[in-house]
Amino acid sequence: MLRFTGQKLAKSYYSRIGRYAATASGKLAQSRLSNIQTPKTLKKFLDEYIIGQDIGKKVLSVAVYNHYLRINDKQKKRELQRQRDLIEQERLTDDKDEPIFNGNSESKAGWKNLQRQFNSLGQEVEEDLELSKSNVLVVGPSGSGKTLLATTLAKILNVPIAITDCTQLTQAGYIGEDVEVCIERLLVNAEFDVAKAEKGIIVLDEIDKLAKPAASIGTKDVSGEGVQQSLLKIIEGHKVEIAVKRPVKHDIDGQKNQTTTKKDEIFVVDTSNILFMIMGAFVGLDKHIVKRIEDIRKLHNITEADEPSTINEQERVKNLRFSNTLEQVELDNGKKVCALDLTTPSDLVSFGLIPELIGRVPIITALQPLQRDDLFHILKEPKNALLDQYEYIFKQFGVKLCITQKALKKVAQFALKEGTGARGLRGIMERLLLNVNYDCPGSNIAYVLVNEATVDSLQETEHSLASHVDVKYYSGDQKDDLIHDVYEEDKKLGAMLEKDLGNSARIHTHTIQSKF
Template sequence: MLFKSKSVPRVYRIFFDRNYAIKISGSAVAASQKLGNLPLLKVPPPRILKEHLDDYVIGQDIGKKVLSVAVYNHYLRINDKHRKLQLQRKREMLNREQEQKKDDENEPIVASSSESQAGLKNLQSQFEFDLSKVDEDLELSKSNVLIVGPSGTGKTLLATTLAKVLDVPIAITDCTQMTQAGYIGEDVQVCIERLLINADYDVAKAERGIIVLDEIDKLAKPAASIGTKDVSGEGVQQSLLKILEGHKVELTVKRPVKISKDNNNNQATSKKDESFTVDTSNILFMIMGAFIGLDKHVKARITKLQDNSKSSGKSSEIDNSQNLRFSNKVEEIELQNGKKTCALNLVTPSDLVTFGLIPELIGRVPIITALEPLQKDDLYHILRKPKNALLDQYEYIFQQFGVRLAITRNGLDHIARLALAEGTGARGLRGIMERLLLNINYQCPESGVSYVLINEKTVESLQQTKYSLATNVDAKYYSEEQKDKFLHDVYTEDELLGVQLKKELAGNAISEKSY
C-alpha cells in the first residue's frame, strides 16, 4: 500500500512509493504475460515467409502466397493489440503521476524537484507520440483460414512449416474424432488442450499459436441425413463457432508435476489437475480438408452459368457429381479466355454450404484458398528438391549401414509417374519408395555390398500385379572393389549424377586417407 500518512517524512514516502511502484510494475508484467501479452512477435514479410515455404513445399504458389499474407496480417493484428494494451498501461501510469503531482503541490521538497517535472513532461510527450501512431477505436477483425485440396498436396506441411518459421506452438486435431458434448469421443476443446500442452502449459505462448482442424469436410452434413441424429456433424460445427470467433475457454488439464521411478526402475509421472483460461481470439485457426466431390459441385455451377441454353440441366449435373464423388481426379474448368484451371480454385462460400458446412462456420473463416493436385513434375521435384527430401532421407538410411544408394534421374521420373497414377499425392511417393527399396534394404546390411544403383529399368521391374506393386526389383549391387564399375554404370545412365558421385567418392577417399 502507498504511504499517505503525514507522520512519515515526505522524502522517505517518495522512496517507498517508488519502490512499491516498481513491484507493482513487475507483477503487472507477469500477469499480462499470463494473459498472452508477450513482447511483440517479429514476423518476416510475406515474401520472406513464402521463400521459407518454398524450401519445404513444392508448387502451390498461390496457396503459399495466400497463407503468407494471412499469417503476416494475423500477427500484425496481435502486435497492434499488444501496443494498445501497452498504451493503456502508460495512460494509467500517467494519470497516477498527475494525481500524485496534485497531492505534492503543497510539498516544498517535491514541488521544487525539476527532475521529477522533466520526467513527467518527457513521459507525456512520449505517450502523445505513441498515441498519434495508433487508432485506439479501430479493432482489427480475426481472420482464420480454410485450405481446400486433395490428400497429399501439402496442407498439413504448410501449417507445420509456418509454425516452425515463426517459432510458435501448433496443435493438429482430426475433426473425425470430435463429437458433441455428452457423447463418447473428443470434445471440441481438445484442440486447445493439445495446443496448451505443446506450449509447455504456457498460456501466453498458446494464445499466439496455431490450431489445425484437419478433415473438416468429414463434419459436413449431407442433405439425406436431415432429421437424423448427427453426433459428429453439424453439432460439432456449432460447437466450434465460439472458439473460432474468439472466446475465453476454461480448461482443466492433468499437468505432470513429478517424475520418479518405481521398484522395477520404471518411470512414473505424477499428474495433478490444473485449471487454465485460454483466450482463443489471438489463436490462428487453419481449417483444412480434401472435400472430395466439391470440385464436381463447382463445375456444375460454373457450367450452368456458362451454358446460356441451360440444356445440361441442374439435376443431371448433380447426379453426375454423386457418381464421380470418390474419384481421385479433380475436375478442371475451361474459362472464357480459353485457359483451364482447377475447379477448387473457384470455390465460393455457397459451394461449401452446398457441400454441408453451416453458414455460421464459413462466416468465421473469411480466407479460403485451394491447393491444386500435384503433377508429375511436382512429384519428381518433391523426391529431390526440398529440405528433408525423400531421396535424401533414404540415402541417409543406407549410409548408416555403409551403402551408397544412387537413383538416376530417369528412375526418379518413373517413380513420379507411378505416384501420379496412384493418385495419392506426395504420400504415395513414400509408399512406392518403400516397396522399391524393401528387398534392397533387406539384402544390403553386413553383406559386403557398398554401392547400389537404381535406374529406370529397375523401377520398371516394380511391375503392377493384380493386387499391388511387386517388391522384387532388379537393382545393381557393387562391392568396394567394384567402385570404378559403379561409377562407370552411373555415368552411363546419368551423366550429372556420375560427375557428382565421382567428386563425392574422391572427397571421401581423401578424408579417409588423411584420417
C-alpha cells in the first residue's frame, strides 16, 4: 500500500515537474531568433530611408543582428538556469514525509528523465560560452548619414535611442556634462523603464573631437583623453548608478502655465546590453591613411617610378587641406577606393583616440561621401524625402509646388559644391523657396514652377548663393501655361500635371511633346 501510494505521488510530482519543464520550453521558444529582424530585413528597411552607403548598411545590419542575438542568448541561459533552480527547490521541499526521494530506482529514473528534458532544452545554448559585446565605430564625412542610420535602426527595432554630442562632455568636476549623461538620456527616452533602457542604443557623436592632439601634451585635459577614459567603463558594460529628476506630477499654475513636479530618484542601469555606436567625421584622417599606405609602399619599393617629390606632395596636401573631397587610394588591383575604407585601429590611435577605447569598439565601418547622384535621389526618393516635405508645406496654403528634374539636379550640384552632404540640401532649398514661401500664402497664386533657370538665379557669385530667385507663378486659371512651361523642361512631370489637372491643355501639350 505504501509502495502504491509512493508511486502515485511520484507520478503526480513528475507530472507537475513536467509542466515546469514545458513552461521552460515555452519561455525559451519565445526568445528564438524569429523575434530578431534578419540582417537582410534590416538593410531593406534602411534602404527605404537612406540612399547609398550599401557597405555601411550591411555592416550595421549584421552588427545589430548579432548584438540582439547575444541579448537573446543571455536571456535563454538565465531562464534555463532559473527553471532548473525552481525544479531543484521543488524536489527538495515537496512531500518530505513521503518516501518518493529515498533513493529507490524509480525516483532516480524519474529525476534522470527530467534532467534529459532540460538537457534537450539547453542543447541550443552553450552555457559555458559567453558572447562578447561588439560596439560599432562609424567614420564618415559630415552629412553622409551616420546619425540617420542609428535613428532608423532604433525605429525598426523599437528600442530607445539617445544621441550625445561628445563635445559637451567633460571630466567630473568641470563645467559641462559628465559621461553618465548619455545613460540618463537613454533612461528618459525609455520612460524610466530600466529593462527597456538596457536594450537600447547610445550614439556618441563627434567622438573625434575628443582626440587629444600632440600639441596639448602637458596641458590640462578637460574634454579630451580624460573623457575617453571615463567612457571605458560605460562602453565595456558595467552597472552605473544614475540620479535622475523624474517627473511625477503635471499641473497648471495660476497663470495657466504648465508646471512639472520632479522627484529625485536613483536608477541602476547595466550597460552590458546597451549597443554603443560611436561616430565622427575624423577630418584629415583620410590624408593620414594615404600617407601611411604610401610609406608602406616606399618601404617595399613598389611605388611608381614617377612618384612626385616631397615638395610636390606637401603642396598637394596643402591644396587639399580646405577641400571637402576625401582622398582616394589606388589598390594593387587598380581599383580606387575612399581612403576611409582602409581605416585601421592604429590610424585612429594616431589620430588621438586612446587604444583602450578603440579596443572596446571592434567593428569599424566608413561611410562614403555623397556624390551628386546620391544627393539628387535623396531629394525625392526616400521616405520623408525633402521634396515631399516642401510639397506638403505648400499644399497647406493651397499652392501646388512643381520642381523639374533638372532643377533638382542643379540643387544637388550646389550641395555637392558646398560640401555639407545631405544636410546642405535643406539649406539650399530654404534659400530657393524663401521668397516663394513669403509671397504665396494669402495670394491668388495656385501653382509655382521651379525650373533649372530658377535654381541658376540662386547663384550670386562663384562661391556664394543668394536668396532672390526668379520663380514663375500661376493663378488657378493658368493651368495650360503651367503645363506648357513644364513640358519644355520635364516631359514626365508635364504628363503627370496634365493627368492631375485635367484635359483642358491636352491639345496644346501634345504640340509641345511633338518637339521632343
